[in-house]
Amino acid sequence: MNPVCFKFIQTIMFTVCLVMQLVYGEQEEIKCIEKEREALLQFKATIMDPYGMLSSWTTADCCQWEGIRCSNLTGHILMLDLHGEETVYELAFRFHYVVTSQRYISGEINKSLMELQQLNYLNLSFNYFPHKQIPEFIASLSNLRYLDLSYSGFSRKIPSQFGSLFHLKYLNLASNSLEGPIPRHLENLSKLQHLDLSGNSFEGSIPSQLGNLSNLQELYLGGYESSLKIDDGNHVGDPWLSNLVSLTHLYLWYMPSLNSSQNWLQMIAKLPKLRELGLFGCGLSDHFILSLRSAKFNFSTSLSHFYLSGNAFMSSTIFQWVSNITSNLIELDLSDNILLEGSASNHFGIVMNSLEHLDLSYNIFKGEVLKSFSNICSLHSLYMNRNSLTEDLSSILHNFSVGCVRHSLQELHLADNQITGYLPDLSVFSSLKKLYLDENRLSGKIPEGSRFPSQLKLLSIRSNSLEGGVPKSFGSTCTLELLDLSYNKLSEELPVIFNHLSECSTLQKNSLQELNLADNQITGYLPDLSVFSSLKALYLDENRLSGKIPEGSRLPSQLKLLSIRSNSLEGGVPKSFGSTCTLEWLDLSYNKLSEELPVIFNHLSECSRLR
Numbered sequence: 345m346n347p348v349c350f351k352f353i354q355t356i357m358f359t360v361c362l363v364m365q366l367v368y369g370e371q372e373e374i375k376c377i378e379k380e381r382e383a384l385l386q387f388k389a390t391i392m393d394p395y396g397m398l399s400s401w402t403t404a405d406c407c408q409w410e411g412i413r414c415s416n417l418t419g420h421i422l423m424l425d426l427h428g429e430e431t432v433y434e435l436a437f438r439f440h441y442v443v444t445s446q447r448y449i450s451g452e453i454n455k456s457l458m459e460l461q462q463l464n465y466l467n468l469s470f471n472y473f474p475h476k477q478i479p480e481f482i483a484s485l486s487n488l489r490y491l492d493l494s495y496s497g498f499s500r501k502i503p504s505q506f507g508s509l510f511h512l513k514y515l516n517l518a519s520n521s522l523e524g525p526i527p528r529h530l531e532n533l534s535k536l537q538h539l540d541l542s543g544n545s546f547e548g549s550i551p552s553q554l555g556n557l558s559n560l561q562e563l564y565l566g567g568y569e570s571s572l573k574i575d576d577g578n579h580v581g582d583p584w585l586s587n588l589v590s591l592t593h594l595y596l597w598y599m600p601s602l603n604s605s606q607n608w609l610q611m612i613a614k615l616p617k618l619r620e621l622g623l624f625g626c627g628l629s630d631h632f633i634l635s636l637r638s639a640k641f642n643f644s645t646s647l648s649h650f651y652l653s654g655n656a657f658m659s660s661t662i663f664q665w666v667s668n669i670t671s672n673l674i675e676l677d678l679s680d681n682i683l684l685e686g687s688a689s690n691h692f693g694i695v696m697n698s699l700e701h702l703d704l705s706y707n708i709f710k711g712e713v714l715k716s717f718s719n720i721c722s723l724h725s726l727y728m729n730r731n732s733l734t735e736d737l738s739s740i741l742h743n744f745s746v747g748c749v750r751h752s753l754q755e756l757h758l759a760d761n762q763i764t765g766y767l768p769d770l771s772v773f774s775s776l777k778k779l780y781l782d783e784n785r786l787s788g789k790i791p792e793g794s795r796f797p798s799q800l801k802l803l804s805i806r807s808n809s810l811e812g813g814v815p816k817s818f819g820s821t822c823t824l825e826l827l828d829l830s831y832n833k834l835s836e837e838l839p840v841i842f843n844h845l846s847e848c849s850t851l852q853k854n855s856l857q858e859l860n861l862a863d864n865q866i867t868g869y870l871p872d873l874s875v876f877s878s879l880k881a882l883y884l885d886e887n888r889l890s891g892k893i894p895e896g897s898r899l900p901s902q903l904k905l906l907s908i909r910s911n912s913l914e915g916g917v918p919k920s921f922g923s924t925c926t927l928e929w930l931d932l933s934y935n936k937l938s939e940e941l942p943v944i945f946n947h948l949s950e951c952s953r954l955r
């Protein structure tokens with residue numbers, strides 16, 4: 345062939361090829377490697393998959409399968425993410441839960457996965473492999489960086505071979521049924537940043553070799569079923585805990601032996617980057633704190649979240665101690681110490697000038713304790729539910745509001761005490777958004793002048809002995825989204841109550857989404873509700889409503905739930921009910937309805953005809 349002609353043809357060929365590449369896009373797109381595809385199919389063969397998590401695992405290119413990520417350079421599988429999902433019951437309304445998600449795989453985990461030698465991410469969390477040992481072959485996946493086998497029912501020991509996963513940065517085996525000692529081989533995982541072994545049944549001492557993990561940032565150990573001990577530095581002469589210099593999160597659960605030695609705490613106090621420390625149910629007591637006094641130490645200034653829930657502190661010594669050894673706390677949890685009482689000093693409030701969340705629930709504090717927090721100008725939320733507050737609500741709130749906290753407080757939980765008195769004016773707490781007063785002994789009428797904080801979103805006073813109706817002033821808090829006055833002794837007529845609550849509606853600013861007036865002695869009939877344009881759930885069960893529902897009574901246009909069980913309603917259901925097409929739940933049981941059923945159904949069926 346003429347060389348010029350050849351060159352010409354070559355150029356044309358090249359151009360054609362180039363054009364084809366442009367037209368067909370990534371022509372050289374990496375496809376999955378056949379051996380790895382076979383390994384996955386072998387794995388699938390012994391897996392039970394009731395939710396179809398592997399249903400896309402049929403096509404030729406396994407890189408496109410759900411849960412798989414391949415290298416775009418080599419085609420090797422790099423990620424296998426087959427995490428399940430916990431059964432989550434989510435609140436549709438305050439008392440109605442729906443299952444929002446659940447999925448898992450179970451069965452046999454086939455060794456064939458060993459074929460995936462480039463794998464660096466494996467997530468099998470939230471699946472169901474009860475009574476199975478963690479497969480030893482996982483230790484041969486030597487490129488793993490992330491391994492998550494949490495919440496999956498695995499039992500028996502951690503395979504000792506795990507010591508060879510040298511590249512591992514993240515290891516999560518939490519909330520299984522693993523037992524035996526924590527293997528010291530984990531010391532070999534020198535790149536580990538995140539280690540979660542909590543919620544298992546491990547026993548023995550935490551191996552001091554873990555002190556070698558100098559890159560560790562988060563460490564979670566212990567659990568209700570475990571009986572782990574920390575080797576006290578003094579006895580072994582090895583302050584291993586203080587070697588974990590990168591640690592930012594340390595959570596220890598149920599290690600009752602901690603209250604009998606102290607050096608471990610001094611080791612923790614030396615950790616320069618520690619931000620979150622949780623010592624849950626570790627038997628720590630006043631005696632323990634007092635025995636520390638001779639040892640002078642402060643926690644690192646980085647410590648911001650301190651959880652001491654479920655211990656055995658009994659007096660205000662704990663407040664003193666915390667304010668002596670920390671200075672920058674944002675969150676302090678002293679809940680569930682059961683016999684804890686007393687009062688903090690003013691000094692506590694002055695030192696804790698960055699504290700935002702304080703949880704003192706499930707103790708036996710009196711109302712006077714609140715006063716000692718009144719000068720914490722950063723406080724956003726205070727949990728005092730399930731304590732021994734027996735005082736008058738006005739007195740408690742008055743004393744609490746003397747300081748700057750009245751401008752910062754957003755959430756106040758006072759449910760489940762024995763607080764007496766009436767509901768006072770709450771407007772001094774200018775930032776308050778949520779107030780819980782359920783299960784107390786509030787009584788009498790709500791005074792006409794009681795005003796709410798201007799940003800209040802939630803007020804719950806369930807299970808008290810309130811009488812009368814609701815003051816007009818309630819209706820002018822246009823931010824209110826949830827109002828729960830159920831299980832009281834309100835006896836006003838329903839149309840009057842709704843009238844008082846509707847002021848914002850006339851301004852078209854109503855945000856009320858959920859209103860619970862169940863279990864009172866409310867009388868009257870069911871009026872037109874259509875002004876409550878945002879209302880989604882209305883509970884009126886167990887009251888004294890009577891008579892026919894007027895034909896013109898319309899429901900809020902977005903209403904999803906209406907429950908008027910156990911009243912004395914008569915007649916039928918107005919036609920207007922049928923045109924609220926958002927309605928999902930209507931309970932009119934235990935009334936005196938006497939209309940013919942076909943007529944009721946006919947009235948309720950308008951939306952069906954529209955759809």
Ligand SMILES: *[C@@H]1O[C@H](CO)[C@@H](O)[C@H](O)[C@H]1NC(C)=O
Nearest residue numbers: 370374413414415416417418
């Ligand atoms: C491969 O994927 C990574 C991340 O997905 C991307 O940043 C990179 O540019 C890709 N490389 C090629 C050659 O496509």
Ligand SMILES: *[C@@H]1O[C@H](CO)[C@@H](O)[C@H](O)[C@H]1NC(C)=O
Nearest residue numbers: 386389390452453454455456
């Ligand atoms: C793994 O798969 C192979 C081939 O399908 C099978 O012979 C073997 O029994 C399986 N192993 C387990 C532990 O399921």
Ligand SMILES: *[C@@H]1O[C@H](CO)[C@@H](O)[C@H](O)[C@H]1NC(C)=O
Nearest residue numbers: 427467469470490491492514
């Ligand atoms: C594994 O999946 C769970 C559930 O989605 C997720 O919470 C977790 O962070 C994942 N683990 C890793 C290492 O990404």
Ligand SMILES: *[C@@H]1O[C@H](CO)[C@@H](O)[C@H](O)[C@H]1NC(C)=O
Nearest residue numbers: 507508528529530531532553
């Ligand atoms: C890991 O550490 C143990 C001691 O804790 C040691 O005996 C072993 O040789 C190390 N290497 C491997 C691969 O486990």
Ligand SMILES: *[C@@H]1O[C@H](CO)[C@@H](O)[C@H](O)[C@H]1NC(C)=O
Nearest residue numbers: 531532533534553555556557
């Ligand atoms: C752990 O640290 C000790 C010294 O503290 C050292 O002798 C030992 O070799 C380290 N182990 C590993 C696996 O790095």
Ligand SMILES: *[C@@H]1O[C@H](CO)[C@@H](O)[C@H](O)[C@H]1NC(C)=O
Nearest residue numbers: 600603604605627629631632
């Ligand atoms: C530690 O707690 C145990 C169990 O509550 C108790 O018997 C023991 O006296 C406590 N020790 C100290 C030093 O407080």
Ligand SMILES: *[C@@H]1O[C@H](CO)[C@@H](O)[C@H](O)[C@H]1NC(C)=O
Nearest residue numbers: 633634637661662664665668
């Ligand atoms: C707190 O510090 C003060 C002053 O140093 C000291 O008198 C007190 O005993 C300390 N309290 C506790 C519980 O550590």
Ligand SMILES: *[C@@H]1O[C@H](CO)[C@@H](O)[C@H](O)[C@H]1NC(C)=O
Nearest residue numbers: 641642667668669670671695
């Ligand atoms: C910590 O130590 C320093 C110096 O010993 C001391 O001034 C300070 O009051 C201590 N307490 C806190 C909470 O920082």
Ligand SMILES: *[C@@H]1O[C@H](CO)[C@@H](O)[C@H](O)[C@H]1NC(C)=O
Nearest residue numbers: 711712715735736739740743
């Ligand atoms: C409020 O403060 C007054 C005056 O100090 C006191 O008598 C009263 O007992 C306090 N009330 C509560 C609930 O702490």
